[in-house]
Amino acid sequence: MARASPLAVVLLATSCGGLASLEGVSDTPVPRPAAPPPVAARHMAAAPKTSSVTAPLPVEPPAIPACNEQPPQWFLMRRTYVYDSGSSVTERSRKKELHRAALEYRTRHYGRVPGAGDPSWPARPASLQVRKGRFFGLEVMMNERVLVALGCVEERIHRDCGEIYAPVALSGWRDYDTFTNGEVSNHRFGIAIDVDYGLNPCCGCIAAISDRPLCKKPVASPFERTVIPRCWVDTFARYGFYWLGYDQLEDTMHFEFLGDPERIEHDESPSSLVSIPSP
Ligand SMILES: [Zn+2]
Numbered sequence: 001m002a003r004a005s006p007l008a009v010v011l012l013a014t015s016c017g018g019l020a021s022l023e024g025v026s027d028t029p030v031p032r033p034a035a036p037p038p039v040a041a042r043h044m045a046a047a048p049k050t051s052s053v054t055a056p057l058p059v060e061p062p063a064i065p066a067c068n069e070q071p072p073q074w075f076l077m078r079r080t081y082v083y084d085s086g087s088s089v090t091e092r093s094r095k096k097e098l099h100r101a102a103l104e105y106r107t108r109h110y111g112r113v114p115g116a117g118d119p120s121w122p123a124r125p126a127s128l129q130v131r132k133g134r135f136f137g138l139e140v141m142m143n144e145r146v147l148v149a150l151g152c153v154e155e156r157i158h159r160d161c162g163e164i165y166a167p168v169a170l171s172g173w174r175d176y177d178t179f180t181n182g183e184v185s186n187h188r189f190g191i192a193i194d195v196d197y198g199l200n201p202c203c204g205c206i207a208a209i210s211d212r213p214l215c216k217k218p219v220a221s222p223f224e225r226t227v228i229p230r231c232w233v234d235t236f237a238r239y240g241f242y243w244l245g246y247d248q249l250e251d252t253m254h255f256e257f258l259g260d261p262e263r264i265e266h267d268e269s270p271s272s273l274v275s276i277p278s279p
Pocket residue numbers: 015016187192193194253254255
């Protein structure tokens with residue numbers, strides 16, 4: 001599918017091509033060598049109820065983890081590695097190396113996506129690290145660690161933004177790509193979420209989306225192309241999520257976790273799997 005961005009980007013993209021189909025996906029948690037992290041129970045899908053002949057004991061509600069605040073990492077932002085048709089050979093080569101580094105980081109941290117990356121990178125399939133969670137009461141499939149960060153985003157939104165917006169449709173993990181020419185969607189890694197596809201357009205994506213009235217009018221900022229409140233975008237950013245409304249795609253429905261997954265919760269240490277100095 002072609003995109004309609006005014007910028008002649010070589011790595012054409014339609015990052016949010018529609019709602020994901022979740023059929024055939026296992027939401028069974030993957031066994032881990034250590035105890036699982038104390039995920040935010042209210043954001044996880046309800047477990048099946050079991051019967052018991054004993055009187056129920058009072059149970060303390062699981063603590064909602066306090067997440068570290070952290071910025072999205074620059075080398076994972078697509079503008080770091082996407083180049084346009086006017087780029088020199090040297091610039092293209094540099095961008096391709098940056099793209100490879102970003103893909104390696106995502107593969108090592110979130111798992112292997114079929115057909116993407118170097119087979120020598122050790123990783124379990126990304127699909128096996130995806131679980132069903134909840135965001136504002138709606139089910140969404142995402143990487144199990146990123147769901148924890150998403151829970152912290154929701155807590156913070158309730159506290160700082162109030163009830164000014166309530167999503168009606170979400171899309172997270174998907175098993176197909178909507179990019180062309182080698183770019184790999186963060187939806188395939190389970191680290192991206194689309195909020196209200198029908199209300200928040202991707203103005204640099206396929207014509208069916210970019211033709212919407214919100215994409216046609218001249219604007220001073222991408223916030224005029226979305227119904228998602230600015231407070232939401234800022235809150236997502238506190239916990240490492242990058243809003244693609246800032247990207248040349250102007251994909252206003254799309255947030256992706258570009259923070260360090262090893263730093264989401266307070267008791268985890270910074271990752272050193274891939275370290276790339278800032279330019
Ligand atoms: Zn998306």
